[in-house]
């Protein structure tokens with residue numbers, strides 16, 4: 001659970017978060033057309049800094065384009081809004097959430113007003129970070145929509161309903177989360193995270209095309225390259241997932257969560273050595289302690 005900071009940015013102005021409301025009959029909740037993105041900020045030696053903020057904003061703009069939401073703000077304006085809400089939150093660590101949505105009351109499928117409203121909010125996680133490896137379920141019949149039916153690159157509210165139901169099934173049988181297959185039956189991603197496996201010293205993750213291009217996924221691949229760990233972005237059959245030596249999920253909000261069991265099979269010694277190495281170096285990069293990845297951090301302090 002994350003608590004929204006008292007002030008958020010709504011269409012260019014800082015307003016009390018409690019004043020930002022969507023009408024019940026709006027297109028966004030009724031049709032699931034809201035798009036969003038979630039970034040993070042961290043304490044660094046140069047003060048609080050946003051992590052890979054331009055990539056998050058670029059992905060947010062792409063989600064809006066895919067769904068057909070017209071935004072009145074460009075990348076620079078949305079980065080500035082993130083800086084403003086992060087400053088206003090007065091915290092060292094947290095999340096930034098950009099949302100765009102049709103507010104018009106609209107019973108039809110296509111909204112008459114193409115102009116979207118835009119909100120940017122800082123959110124402070126309330127739960128302590130998880131310390132035990134996750135138990136993951138992978139069901140042969142819990143699959144993502146085909147990319148030509150629903151682009152996996154759009155972070156749209158409606159896209160999370162199927163994955164949410166799959167997670168419910170996983171939790172009901174005693175697992176912590178689910179990894180969905182793609183429409184062809186190969187490993188895709190978790191509801192809100194990408195997935196990695198380590199087999200015989202090789203780091204493997206599903207190739208782009210049928211998954212969200214995760215920014216943490218990209219960061220882990222860059223860190224693995226810097227560490228000299230062999231890596232492959234490729235098709236991963238379900239059988240490979242259940243026989244891996246190590247596995248972990250990546251998402252802005254964790255950012256790297258070790259997996260301790262897949263479909264009831266224990267991954268002995270989780271988190272394994274490669275998972276630990278990647279996790280530690282990624283954490284250093286997020287906190288501005290990696291010269292090589294310094295460009296990933298955008299300090300929020302006044303120039």
Ligand code: PMP
Pocket residue numbers: 038155189190191192193194212213214215216217250251252253
């Ligand atoms: N896949 C999906 C479907 C997601 O919603 C997320 C969270 N944004 C991710 C993967 C991980 O992406 P990121 O590392 O950019 O947070």
